[in-house]
Amino acid sequence: MPCSCCEITDNIFDESSAKSDIKEYRKRGPADQTKLILEAVRSLGMKDVQLLDIGGGVGTIHHELLKDVAREATHVDASSAYLKEAKGESEKQGNSERVKFIHADFTDVAADLPQADVVTLDRVVCCYPDFRSLLTNASEHSRQAIALTYPREVWYIRFGLGVINFFQRLRGDPFRVFIHPISEMDELLSGQGFQRLSMKRLFTWEMALYKRA
Numbered sequence: 001m002p003c004s005c006c007e008i009t010d011n012i013f014d015e016s017s018a019k020s021d022i023k024e025y026r027k028r029g030p031a032d033q034t035k036l037i038l039e040a041v042r043s044l045g046m047k048d049v050q051l052l053d054i055g056g057g058v059g060t061i062h063h064e065l066l067k068d069v070a071r072e073a074t075h076v077d078a079s080s081a082y083l084k085e086a087k088g089e090s091e092k093q094g095n096s097e098r099v100k101f102i103h104a105d106f107t108d109v110a111a112d113l114p115q116a117d118v119v120t121l122d123r124v125v126c127c128y129p130d131f132r133s134l135l136t137n138a139s140e141h142s143r144q145a146i147a148l149t150y151p152r153e154v155w156y157i158r159f160g161l162g163v164i165n166f167f168q169r170l171r172g173d174p175f176r177v178f179i180h181p182i183s184e185m186d187e188l189l190s191g192q193g194f195q196r197l198s199m200k201r202l203f204t205w206e207m208a209l210y211k212r213a
């Protein structure tokens with residue numbers, strides 16, 4: 001379903017970056033920050049879960065969790081190019097029957113989607129201006145846990161994202177990257193009935209795992 005968010009993200013998360021990401025996944029497996037989400041979800045010891053992966057890109061999280069934790073998955077993404085590569089990989093892994101793919105801005109279609117046991121957002125909040133709407137909708141769709149990664153609030157990330165946004169503005173491309181306040185994201189999720197169980201950091205990314213209190 002085309003939407004203004006989809007047009008904006010389709011431009012940046014295009015065919016060439018999708019092809020490069022799936023090639024990287026096939027060659028090296030999940031990226032480091034994605035591994036943190038996978039470890040966190042596995043640490044819950046759950047089986048047979050329904051997974052909702054928002055902004056799942058080439059689908060790394062469901063490709064991996066369908067091996068041992070998830071029974072089925074829904075992958076909502078605003079980029080058609082990423083969804084195409086994710087679908088191709090699901091077929092390759094024999095999982096196409098177990099994954100539902102939806103091309104949309106999650107906040108536009110959330111009301112029509114059922115809840116899942118686990119909701120994941122790997123490097124997604126930083127691509128979306130309204131983190132409150134995204135995380136409120138995400139948390140309302142989670143029966144048990146949410147795991148997400150987002151950029152750390154440190155000077156070198158602020159500087160780096162500032163440079164990216166500067167060039168985006170120069171190019172006349174409306175896509176921007178965001179460092180949303182971590183304390184406000186935490187407050188929002190706590191207000192939605194979630195408790196932070198763990199948090200891990202890499203140089204650029206932070207991962208937080210939340211469970212329903």
Ligand SMILES: C[S@@+](CC[C@H](N)C(=O)[O-])C[C@H]1O[C@@H](n2cnc3c(N)ncnc32)[C@H](O)[C@@H]1O
Nearest residue numbers: 009055056057076077078079105106122123127
């Ligand atoms: C930086 S990529 C991350 C992809 C993947 N999760 C990963 O870590 O490799 C961000 C992804 O989120 C998607 N996205 C951003 N905002 C979205 C929204 N509101 N609804 C659905 N997808 C969204 C983009 O289309 C893109 O595929």
